[in-house]
């Protein structure tokens with residue numbers, strides 16, 4: 001018999017179906033049986049709002065030289081015209097960067113996370129992460145088997161007192177932190193935002209204890225109350241902050257484009273790492289993204305999509321108010337795409353998922369955002385489902401939660 005398993009590398013053996021694959025597969029099975037499935041899972045775009053006509057127009061109007069650039073191999077760090085547009089776009093958020101040396105274009109922020117993992121993380125390195133934190137960052141970091149230290153996320157984002165306590169504990173153990181991974185604005189999964197004071201304290205602690213910060217900012221632009229909160233990278237004076245953001249939440253996840261800003265030496269290393277993975281990004285997507293930025297389509301799209309998401313958030317909150325059990329607690333997100341629901345500890349939302357799928361609603365169990373066993377949270381997405389599906393999905397889920405409370 002052909003034994004597939006014996007051929008895997010150590011890393012290959014560690015790849016197991018993640019929650020997204022499992023939930024999506026289960027949902028697909030249900031749909032094959034002709035059942036409707038309402039997805040409150042990933043952070044996908046509101047389908048009718050995708051800027052397809054703007055992108056069509058860009059390609060219709062592209063001159064011959066642009067097609068030659070688009071359809072050719074490109075620079076590993078990305079099309080220069082896109083990096084220049086990105087530098088201008090980020091300067092509005094207070095991030096000053098040299099597009100020639102300090103930016104690399106990536107296949108979404110997910111590739112930026114993978115590049116940082118490859119270039120900076122060795123097995124056993126101490127990494128600080130939020131408790132809870134973005135599940136696919138956790139799985140990317142896990143490839144290198146670091147030692148995770150979780151730092152509490154409360155209503156104001158990462159708790160800097162808890163961070164200081166962790167630093168003291170590490171000192172007592174004679175261990176040093178290599179890297180802090182942080183999502184300061186509308187954190188995934190909690191949607192919490194860090195105050196300016198906390199951000200400044202994080203920067204001070206990085207200086208004091210000599211570690212790197214990796215800031216992930218996909219949601220900052222989706223702000224329901226005022227402008228995007230200033231990113232850590234906009235406050236950083238020492239160059240310790242590596243910063244990633246993405247087109248996925250503001251323009252289109254299908255473009256598969258993100259970017260990473262860091263010291264030029266770090267970018268050179270990450271460019272070498274990316275050469276080995278993909279050589280360069282897709283030229284068509286990069287050209288479209290550069291033009292969307294140049295034409296002002298991105299700055300016009302952000303308030304439009306934010307308004308759509310604010311309405312959907314309100315509808316989800318309103319429906320939860322009358323459908324969810326009394327014991328359920330949740331936040332009111334000031335931006336981003338998710339609601340984070342806490343149930344009493346006796347409720348196991350991982351075990352509840354199969355029944356929810358059977359009733360036609362998919363969600364992400366909170367356990368996937370922690371390194372340890374925590375089973376009483378649910379992350380709900382409001383950007384993707386239609387308004388009627390939000391109402392129907394939340395009512396079904398509310399009924400199930402009541403039965404399990």
Ligand SMILES: Cc1ncc(COP(=O)(O)O)c(C=O)c1O
Nearest residue numbers: 043108109110134188246248258
């Ligand atoms: C916190 C965070 N980082 C990174 C990503 C990856 O996004 P993408 O690869 O589509 O840019 C996501 C996607 O949901 C996310 O929530």
